[in-house]
């Protein structure tokens with residue numbers, strides 16, 4: 001009894017001593033860490049630099065930008081007890097982003113193990129964060145085999161074109177009513193629709209529900225010519241929603257009921273359900289950015305248009321759409337430059353599955369590297385006038401002074417929008433096709449301009465960039481001056 005009484009009265013001292021010992025240990029570990037790099041001092045034990053993010057109103061991308069500008073291209077931050085190595089130039093990123101097999105097999109992990117991610121199941125399923133390397137390999141190979149096959153890409157091209165044409169029918173009604181079109185909202189639904197349709201073969205018509213077709217008065221819906229929309233959209237929306245929901249529910253239940261070591265069913269829907277990637281957001285933002293630059297620079301618009309016309313003539317449709325898409329070098333360079341300047345995902349994690357040298361230091365296995373894409377893609381160590389939008393950058397001869405890797409011709413780590421190395425984005429071809437089809441089909445059909453001539457890059461960033469609003473006006477092409 002006496003002992004317990006004493007213990008209670010001494011408790012504050014005990015806690016203070018334990019806290020003191022913990023702080024000593026924390027800073028001992030910090031000061032004796034291997035390969036110390038420049039970086040902000042972790043003033044708060046346990047939390048490290050985490051609280052600094054609040055000064056940036058939780059805008060982590062801005063925080064990393066500032067850290068890079070203060071501490072350089074290879075520095076570190078302490079997030080809680082986790083040490084993040086911030087990599088901001090292509091040279092240091094090279095061992096992680098290279099496609100050299102010997103090096104890239106050392107960077108197989110997305111990140112070090114985290115109990116939170118494990119509990120949510122992200123570390124043991126799908127592709128994006130899967131740390132079970134055998135399963136990740138199978139899923140990834142399966143995804144690549146399908147999504148890179150010519151048949152799949154032709155199907156994707158056709159579906160995207162078809163769905164764009166359906167969306168244009170709704171836009172035509174808005175044009176007649178002199179209404180502005182907020183591309184950011186429309187394209188968000190549009191890429192969602194493409195995802196569902198390519199995975200299941202069932203149209204989801206999110207675009208149509210955004211248009212609010214069911215809100216259109218009945219006398220308009222039944223007016224001559226409108227039966228097309230009624231038969232094509234209204235009933236199938238209901239049917240499709242029910243069917244799609246059933247299919248997804250069944251597949252989810254099946255996946256959830258499998259034991260952890262059982263292999264997943266091999267079909268594309270399963271894969272998309274387990275991929276764990278918010279892919280639609282990036283594609284939507286990318287499409288908006290491309291249209292932003294087309295509207296902003298009339299010279300860019302006229303070059304894109306004359307290239308498209310030279311390949312597709314004046315016809316809106318083409319049987320060999322997919323093959324023709326490969327003959328648009330100016331559109332390619334425009335898209336590539338847009339995605340270089342705006343990485344969409346400002347940063348991403350990678351971790352080494354073996355000891356490895358990065359930035360001239362040897363790192364034990366399982367160190368977290370934070371690839372600072374938004375800095376790597378513009379860094380003057382790799383790019384000339386990197387902060388400037390120069391849509392012809394990628395057209396120039398690779399050896400010329402202003403070429404893609406003007407100063408480091410061999411450095412492939414400098415274009416990081418889709419990451420690089422073993423876990424490079426496998427959806428790149430998919431994303432580029434969607435963007436290109438939309439660019440071609442919109443410009444073939446419409447003259448396009450900003451609704452508000454002061455339109456700027458109205459974007460915000462959480463884990464990725466999103467548009468707030470991008471309002472445009474369209475004119476059917478024959479009426480364009």
Ligand code: HEM
Nearest residue numbers: 127128279282283286344417418419420423424425427431
């Ligand atoms: C413009 C659009 C896109 C951008 C900017 C983008 C960017 C990225 C980046 C930066 C990574 C990390 C790569 C690395 O760690 O080296 C990634 C991974 C991934 N992306 Fe994309 N992505 C886009 C579209 C897509 C699409 C359309 C899909 C599929 C439908 C997709 C599927 C994936 C998957 C599955 C991974 C994980 C790969 C792995 O961990 O092995 N992405 N993406």
